[in-house]
Amino acid sequence: MFVEPRFSNTASTHAGWIEVVCGSMFSGKTEELIRRVTRAVIAKQRVRIFKPHIDVRYDANDVVSHNKNTVESIPIRHSKEILEKSEGYDVIAIDEAQFFDQDIVEVCCKLADQGIRVVVCGLDMDYKGQPFHPMPALMSIAEYVTKLHAVCMRCGEPAQFSFRTHESHSQVELGESDKYEALCRKCYNLANEK
Template identity: 55%
Template sequence: MLFSEDVFKRKSEHGGSIEVICGSMFSGKTEELIRRLRRAQIAKLAVEIFKPQTDTRYHETDIVSHNQISIPSTPVDNASAILLLGSHVQVVGIDEAQFFDDELPYVCNTLANKGVRVIVAGLDMDYLGKPFGPMPAIIAMAESVTKVHAVCVKCGNPALYSYRLVSDNSRVLLGEMDTYEPRCRACYQLP
């Protein structure tokens, strides 16, 4: 996709920003996203929350953490829908950002340039340890990045990898503890 130069110019007078919460599965990304969004709601800011329509693991519409903490959201088919639905609020939350299309960085930047605080949560790496979806581009343009870690189930060290337990080579495989487990660098590399 081609981006017009003026979209990427920061407009500090508007006060918009992009915050990223990233890490492996089971690291608390969604919990942290929900915490930040609830604080914005307590401050009586206009908040809109989005998730990919394909993520129905815990609930059809709500964003739900693995610990069953939830917040209502709007499931969308593509990133451009976020731009349409989230352009008239003060805070936009986006969960499972790695599953969105390559338009998401443009959408986040456009909203931020319009003065919206955009909070994005997602996996920064897939199960092979490779950068995942639009996350690298969003991380590169964000004002702040919070990398959270799970606990390695093998040794107890901080885990940054999502180790796939099942034999499936598809890049996207929705799952929980029966499908993935968090592992540190050393335990992830074991044959």
């Protein structure tokens, strides 16, 4: 069970930390990021949200969940841009962290060291069921890690794998239910046997 950390209205007077929300596609990661950001706004904290520039599935600028909930964000090309655009904020939220370069780990540490609450979400595994870097490194340095599960689209059990339903060998391929299914371990293994 996730225990939400206490909030502060002034980032510089309290210790910062890193929260990672991970899981498969369709597990509600972005929905959880939006929920946490909304609570921070209610607490009158200064919040800024970032996403990778390549994620244009629903909107070129905003972070949008599969449920169509939306928050304003800043698309960026390189993770170090986050440092340049984070001054004066209490909470920094980062969506789809698996699409960022390895510097995202250092960026999150620097932000937390400055007393900022950092909320990061992303896929923990790629379509091959392998760790999706840089997520494992972020999970290891985070104070809080929440792993969410989708519902297996074949049997209804909890799902932790993102199965690609079409032929492609690129690790990064944006898509939704037109290209991916959330599957449990058993269904994932059966699908890979075909």
